[in-house]
Amino acid sequence: MxxxxxxxxxxxxxxxxxxxxxxxxxxxxxxxxxxxxxxxxxxxxxxxxxxxxxxxxxxxxxxxxxxxxxxxxxxxxxxxxxxxxxxxxxxxxxxxxxxxxxxxxxxxxxxxxxxxxxxxxxxxxxxxxxxxxxxxxxxxxxxxxxxxxxxxxxxxxxxxxxxxxxxxxxxxxxxxxxxxxxxxxxxxxLNFEAYDKPIDANDPLLCTLRTRKRVVLSINRFERKKDIGLAITAFSKCCKTLLAKKNDAESATSTSRCCLVLAGGWDPRVLENTQYLKELDTQARQLGLCTRTVAPRGANKDVYALLPGGAVSATAMFDDESGHNSEFGEGEALSERLASIDVLFLPSFTENQRAYLLSIARCVVYTPTNEHLGIAPLESMYMRVPVVAADSGGPLETIQHGKTGYLCAPVEDEFAMAISRLLNMDDDKWKAMGGAGHERVRLAYSxxxxxxxxxxxxxxxxxxxxxxxxxxxxxxxxxxxxxxxxxxxxxxxx
Incomplete structure (x- = not known):
């Protein structure tokens, strides 16, 4: 040394x-x-x-x-x-x-x-x-x-x-x-120790994330160059396409029981962050998707004013401290409180929230084009979650197409097809893909x-x-x- x-x-x-x-x-x-x-x-x-x-x-x-x-x-x-x-x-x-x-x-x-x-x-x-x-x-x-x-x-x-x-x-x-x-x-x-920590299941900040739906996850800063809107349009197309196949019971069930979670860095001091989050919320609603925004931990009234309308506190579905959760019934099971939500925005998530989301995600969607590297794909693969990413830039060096995820042209049709494939993939094959990603990161990115x-x-x-x-x-x-x-x-x- x-x-x-x-x-x-x-x-x-x-x-x-x-x-x-x-x-x-x-x-x-x-x-x-x-x-x-x-x-x-x-x-x-x-x-x-x-x-x-x-x-x-x-x-x-x-x-x-x-x-x-x-x-x-x-x-x-x-x-x-x-x-x-x-x-x-x-x-x-x-x-x-x-x-x-x-x-x-x-x-x-x-x-x-x-x-x-x-x-x-x-x-x-x-x-x-x-x-x-x-x-x-x-x-x-x-x-x-x-x-x-x-x-x-x-x-x-x-x-x-x-x-x-x-x-x-x-x-x-x-x-x-x-x-x-x-x-x-x-x-x-990656610092593997940070990802190997057990999830704190009693963390009240997980209450707004508990769902029985299959989760499609995006982790990115709320910046326009990250093209997060592609995840929304691809998810919407995926839902409409699979639901149209009413004779395919498995596909219909998979799509009606999935939710897109858009998590990432968001700073109330940065105008682009606040504007883009609202733009994405509007985009999702115009596509007929039901949205919900979870406010960052410790958010005050000034921060709530910068979030899309109807934002709830991180524990709004657990207690009544924020005053934003009146629509939720007292006896409603936590696992069902996201039943009506198609797109969940999670700005400024905690590490425990990230770990929980990666533990329940069916796939991670990484949308930037010509991204210089991308830490999110590495995090996802290490946590055994297949990744769908644009076929350019750093992801070409980190993701093995067809083995640890899918590389697609940055258009909604191709992303929707890859998401659908992972949502409906046989569990054994899905686990094998996740395992291959974990092993790749463990050996090459320690x-x-x-x-x-x-x-x-x-x-x-x-x-x-x-x-x-x-x-x-x-x-x-x-x-x-x-x-x-x-x-x-x-x-x-x-």
């Missing part, structure tokens, strides 16, 4: 998404190998985070969020995020604790400034940010141009660059041709394999001199100040 190192992770927002799961797992894997680990972040909500970041397993330090807002008038998000990241970098630099390495991910902008921490920089690129930004208008293209240049420039200042899949590796080479660097691939892993590879890459950095001069930090600040002025000028002019 390498000598114990002091390693700091620098991550923008420590929520419950796939990127956050990777950071948490990476930190835990290095900690288990004897290294000292700290996580710096701009935002950490203890009610909206992974358990390891709030139970004392990991040392989480928050900074950089006291001066710059998340946006200016609901605009200039990327500008504000970069400015906040520089504030966070200053917080890391000013910490009296000295670090051997800094693990930076998602946002490359603070890398040159972080050189003042006298540490080697390890950058984990989930996906080039500029490929995710919208450029539908001239204003958007002009506004994004300096930030695209900044991303490429600052990414190149890292001492080591790593990506999460071969798909992202090739995308990186195309996106940043001037860097002339080929990043190494370090595929994320935290031990990931941690060993990560440690090797970090130690390998020290065999080479630091890549950039600290003078770049000064140039970065000058660049940002100029960009701020130009952005504000364009905003005022527009």
């Amino acid at each position: 390498a000598r114990p190192l002091n390693i700091a992770f620098v991550h923008p927002d420590l929520g419950i998404g796939g990127a956050e799961r990777l950071v948490v797992d990476a930190a835990i894997s290095l900690q288990k190998r004897g290294h000292n680990v700290v996580i710096y972040t701009m935002h950490h909500d203890v009610s909206h985070c992974f358990e390891e970041t709030r139970d004392g397993t990991l040392d989480v330090r928050v900074g950089g969020n006291w001066l710059v807002p998340r946006s200016i008038g609901g605009r200039l998000y990327i500008l504000c995020t970069i400015l906040r990241s520089l504030m966070l970098a200053r917080h890391v630099i000013s910490d009296p604790e000295q670090y051997d390495a800094l693990f930076v991910d998602q946002l490359s902008a603070p890398i040159p400034l972080l050189k003042y921490a006298h540490a080697h920089i390890f950058f984990y690129c989930h996906f080039p940010d500029y490929l995710l930004a919208r450029r539908n208008t001239l204003w958007q293209r002009v506004y994004r141009a300096p930030f695209d240049l900044l991303e490429e420039f600052t990414t190149g200042e890292a001492d080591e660059i790593v990506v999460n899949s071969r798909f992202t590796q090739e995308t990186f080479r195309t996106a940043f041709p001037r860097l002339n660097r080929v990043p190494k691939v370090l595929t994320p892993a 935290l031990d394999v990931f941690g060993s590879r990560l440690e090797q890459l970090i130690v390998g950095m020290f065999q080479r001199p630091a890549r950039a001069s600290m003078v770049m930090g000064v140039l970065l600040v000058g660049f940002i100040v100029s960009t701020v002025c130009l952005s504000l000028l364009f905003t005022w002019w527009k």
